[in-house]
Amino acid sequence: MNELQAILEGFESSQKNGEITFLATVVKTQGSTYRRPGAKMLMTNTGRMIGTISAGCLENDVFEHTQQRMSDGEPIVVTYDHTASEDILWDFGLGCNGIVQVLIERLEKESTPNAIAFIQECFHQKHLGIIATVFAFEGAVKVKLGSRLLLYPDGKFITDIKEANLIQSLIADSQAAFANQKSRVSNYQLPLGNVEVFIEVIQPPTHTVIFGAGHDAVPVAQFAQALGWQVTVVDCRANEATRVRFPLPCDVILSRREIVQKQVFINAHTNAVVMTHNYLDDREILKMLLPSPARYIGILGPKVRTERLLEDLRSQGIVYNTEQLRRLHSPIGIDIGADTPEGIAIAIIAEIQAVLTNRSGNFLRNRNQPIHQYNESNSNLLLTT
Structure with missing residues (x-):
């Protein structure tokens, strides 16, 4: 479950419990900050907090604002300037040399x-x-x-x-x-x-479809779920034991390669991981995925194996264009020297995350631009009647 999902569930439960609920949203930042604009935290009058807007330094102060300044229910904006030395005196001391503006609102259903x-x-x-x-x-x-x-x-x-x-x-x-x-x-x-x-x-939520239900697919599903992604596992062996290996909240589809294209829905927000360990299954799945709008397609195995898969498809008269092949990642994952199921899973999930954010997956110490690369320069527009 990701942060926004947790906030949505927290809001529903707060309404059932009759709690007064507030939402804090980071709306603007300057310089180095822990969270970017859009980070949210749900708070109730009973002191329950869901989500974060900082590294843990601002949350209690923001909650105090809901108790001291919002009796009329009107929204407020609080600015935290951590470029000034006085922030140490106020016990914020983020260690980030930036400015954070937080909008605090009382939520009404x-x-x-x-x-x-x-x-x-x-x-x-x-x-x-x-x-x-x-x-x-x-x-x-x-x-x-x-x-x-x-x-x-x-x-x-x-x-x-x-x-x-x-x-x-x-x-x-x-x-x-x-x-x-x-x-x-x-x-x-x-x-x-x-x-x-x-x-x-x-x-x-990011939707990731894992084709393959072996033991090495388990950590891939687990790490994806830890990021709040929606996960679907497709078992082309149609083995009922798969449901036990991948309990909820995973969706499990028991299939065969001859009918898998009729059972799996792929859209432009889908990431596909192919790790069936079966050459014929992979070939049918790849035939389905490449012309689909999936934004990421990764295949487990050496590059020569994927090249052979593509050559087999070409021999069937199926040819894919450059744009379709650009989304294909083989070998799958970023190069971190992984050789265990868990390490390989981390490499796979990290590569998907890099693709989603259009990043290279290199060391941050070699990056010359801001880590988050958020566009802090406001667009100034003159509107006339």
């Missing part, structure tokens, strides 16, 4: 637009979504702190923002965020003032 319900819908329907949230403004603009626009993949949107020009610009920027799947902070200059907005991309 019936509020509109409802960010929590929207995230839940994105997860259940397995689609992207955009939440554009106002966290700062100046002047006589028709917005409030915490006002937001929710954008669906089909272009439908819900908003409580009254500034028509701002709405149109937010829709355009949110659609751009859909395209590049990157959150951003934007500053809009309106005729009557300025508005700063965090445009957040909501991603459904």
Whole structure:
């Protein structure tokens, strides 16, 4: 279960228990910080906290703000400046030379637009979504702190923002965020003032399909689940014992290579790991995966074996283009010298993570750019009537 899933479940349980619930969201950072914009923490009036917004240094202080400053239920923004030496005096001492801005909101189940319900819908329907949230403004603009626009993949949107020009610009920027799947902070200059907005991309849990149900597939499933990914295991031997080896929350599909393409749904958000240890099974699975929209395809085994698989497919008159082959990773995993099932699983999961974030998987000490490479330079847009 990932952090957002835990927060969603925590919110549901808090409503059943009659607790007052707050949500803290990192909306803007500058310099080096432990968490990036979008990091969230759920808090209840009973002191329960789910998720993190720092390395553990800010959580208690943020909770105190919910108790001391939010009796009227209105959102607030708290800024933590760790570039100043005084932070040591305040016992924050993050060791990160950066600035963090945190939006704190009281959650109401019936509020509109409802960010929590929207995230839940994105997860259940397995689609992207955009939440554009106002966290700062100046002047006589028709917005409030915490006002937001929710954008669906089909272009439908819900908003409580009254500034028509701002709405149109937010829709355009949110659609751009859909395209590049990157959150951003934007500053809009309106005729009557300025508005700063965090445009957040909501991603459904990563879906990883593991073709193969041997003992070496178990740690792959376990590590993927530890990252909060949705895992499906496909056993082409149709062995009932597989359900015992991969208990819930894994989905287990018992299949045969002749019918596997009818039982497994692959979309653009699917990562596929092929480790059946059966050449004929791998060939049929590869025939299905390469023309599919899967964003990652990894095959266990030496490169020469995969080349032979591809050559067999070519002999059947099946030819794949460069773009299709670009998603194929063989041998699978990053080079960490792994030779145990657990080590190989770490290498596989690390490679998938690198592909998802468009990173190389090299040593961070050799990286000259910021670790998170978050675009902190706001876009400044002048909106006129």
